[in-house]
Amino acid sequence: MIWDLEFKVFKTREIREDVRREYDQSKSRLSILEEQITNWPKDKDEGDRKRLEDQVVLLKRDVERFEAQMKQLDLEVNGAKPSMEYPDGVQGINHQIDSLQELKGMLKEWLT
Numbered sequence: 001m002i003w004d005l006e007f008k009v010f011k012t013r014e015i016r017e018d019v020r021r022e023y024d025q026s027k028s029r030l031s032i033l034e035e036q037i038t039n040w041p042k043d044k045d046e047g048d049r050k051r052l053e054d055q056v057v058l059l060k061r062d063v064e065r066f067e068a069q070m071k072q073l074d075l076e077v078n079g080a081k082p083s084m085e086y087p088d089g090v091q092g093i094n095h096q097i098d099s100l101q102e103l104k105g106m107l108k109e110w111l112t
Contacts, residue, residue, distance in 0.1 A: 019069045078094055
């Protein structure tokens with residue numbers, strides 16, 4: 001069971017890394033688009049500028065979604081102490097592994 005949970009932690013961290021990469025790419029694209037909008041020449045078409053502004057709105061939504069996904073994955077692995085957001089706290093996979101390691105030690109002690 002410990003190995004199963006350790007594997008789950010490994011895979012969750014892999015997924016988080018993929019999400020982080022997407023997050024970084026989106027932040028980079030967002031920065032480029034915002035710079036293009038602020039430096040928009042007055043003689044260029046306003047319709048193109050409006051399309052860029054629409055893309056900025058979509059990218060901001062994606063960035064927020066990626067942040068929420070990373071937070072949820074971190075919560076799943078590391079858990080959380082009781083707080084306003086989580087009154088009972090959240091038990092993470094690492095806590096479960098620690099509990100099983102402790103149980104393993106108690107069983108070894110009991111068997112000897």
